[in-house]
Amino acid sequence: VELLILAHHFYKSSACLDGVDVLVALAANRVESYVIEGDFSCLARLVTGVSNFYALNFILGILIENGQLELLLQKYSAADPATGTAEAVRGFRMAVLTALKHFNPHDLDAFAMVYNHFDMKHDTASLLESRSKHSLQLWFGRRDKDHQNADLLDSMRYLIEAAEVYTTIDAGQKTHRACARSSLLSLQTRIPEIPWMDLSDTNARRILVDQSRFQEALIVAEAYDLNQPSEWALVLWNHMLRPDIIEQFVADFVAILPLQPSMLLDLARFYRSEVAARGDQSHFSVWLSPGGLPAEWGKHLGKSFRSLLKRTRDLRVRIQLATVATGFSDVIDMCNRALDKVPETAGPLILRKGHGGGYLPLM
Template sequence: MLQGLLAAHRGGYMDSQKEEGPAPLLWRFSDFLKWAQLCPSEPEIGHALMRLVITGQDIPHACEVELLILSHHFYKSSACLDGVDVLVALAATRVEAYVSEGDFACLARLVTGVGNFHALNFILGILVENGQLDLLLQKYSSAADANTGTAQTVRGFRMAVLTSLNQINPNDVDAFAMVYNHFDMKHETASLLESRAGLSAQQWFQRYDKDQNEDLLDSMRYFIEAAEVYSSIDAGNKTHGACAQASLVSLQIRMPDNQWLNLSATNARRALVEQSRFQEALIVAEAYGLNQPSEWALVLWNQMLNPELTEQFVAEFVAVLPLQPSMLVEIARFYRAEVAARGDQNQFSMWLTGGGLPADWSKYLARSFRCLLKRTTDLRLRLQLATIATSFIDIVESCNRTLDKVPENAGPLVLRKGHGGAYLPLM
């Protein structure tokens, strides 16, 4: 039998045959199983195959591995646990010879062909430690294609490989990425990309020359790739978060004089309030979870002494975000408190940042607040804001006149014809 197997092994290749081992043989695995049906005892077949390995002389490693895999198959199918234990012990004694000759392909074929990843996990460790992870994954794919491995078997192999990686080289992100991609582990792949983005950003912080932004470009690329992976599995919040972080990194690249990354909650709020341009403010708000009406109230209020800036900021704001009633009411209260506390013209403001106020500060504040009132389409809310602010009698009277013409039960269905012929809701 051994002579026949060796002759078959050395005989050549079959072009139409899928790989069922490190080298395609003239005899197929499936053919051998068919011939084995002539023997009534599967354990005896396993014993005979293992005896060939033990007593055989000058058996090529590739052929020896195939014999061990066949033997394990018959032991397993006949529930011969003693045979499995002996075979695993025998395989362990052969590993050293394979490693000494650098025959990692046979090792990969052995562990993937036998499939007992718990007992042979030390082989996985040897392959990972010697940089043969790619070979291991290729051999497993070939074995899975040939044997149509079950989902449970795939999960077992995946967990065994990841366990070996964590034990031997937990910081090898490239190896983990290879495994995640091989098994189509989307969540893990995206999480790893985000981790790599953070590491790249940290490397930039450690640079002496901050003008070298290659690390930041890598970080932004990783965040974008993570967003693409999250998007492919419909993880909307994760996608949004990764995009927000990528935008923040791009802001650090475009405006390197300020620190935008890794800010504390307090510094992030300070950076948000100090922004005079809405696009930069939105990037900071999205990246640090500050996109809330209460946060935007302070940002808008900080623009109020510059009416032109306020008008531009509000115009960009309403194109992206709604003017929430709670935010507008808070700004109206700020306005009332500012007017009530103004005192001397040169007195420092209790709300606004900066130094002394300009002589026409009240006019600037009023103009900026009117800009917000103009953007408030809900008539009752506009009346409420003007009433709270206390300084806009004309707005209050105008709203009251309009509301007097509207029935109480009309609600938001009442429309008025606006500029250009479009109909706008009164409330």
């Protein structure tokens, strides 16, 4: 084998194409004897040493079909430095991947081995994501999926590994997407009675609005690209008649996300419209709060909105919200008094020395 490789090298360096063709044909004729003897090491050395992957492509197929991919990669890495040029590495990589797709297209572990060997990070991450989807589909196909979490855990593990790969190539959005997806999978394992995975946009919004805990709501919003002020306005409004929930929900919300003025204005408009529409219809059954009387819906709604006003730090925004919502004149008066303490036109206090040694203000 080594003599064939050396002869091929000298023929190629002297541009003797006839000699190269003869040696390639001779090498191809020796393949069958190596296969019969099970000497795959010589086969791997032959194909990597000659480096004519087009003519000897069938040898790659033989090695892959016989489970000798790792040996092939090791032999190429241990070859002489002449084979280590960028062009040669690229040619070998393409030849191996082509043979792998042709002879063993469903061996994902083999593809992962090749991607890792050649440091193909984008391909590695994409493969991990596809394996995650495959594991999830296996879970969907199980009849007792509520009690079988192994596929979900595998899917989550692949996504976490993909996120780790993406972080090494500064792919921030893909990293965020993989992390959000893995968090949703963890939610499916913890609360199996609710379907969380692969929801339509409409069903995802329904699940988001129904969440009474902000942590679960944030996971859903991140996974389905619903982390927008307009979406959160609907979520908060759905809890407005439950002061016990809205207080904790808003507290958790502001610890992570800002209360956007546009979202708060939407809530103020919702409040004004509902109060105007309901009026004295205190018997309206939709607005029954848990444990409360029908006549108390207005009190619950007002209490929840006041908690939002209290969380709004910008006094001008708070005044705007109270004005739009109507019915909060005390909040408006309090904010105006606070703003009057420091007028907007106040300037620095400049003094000049007057007669008698005293200082008089100029402004």
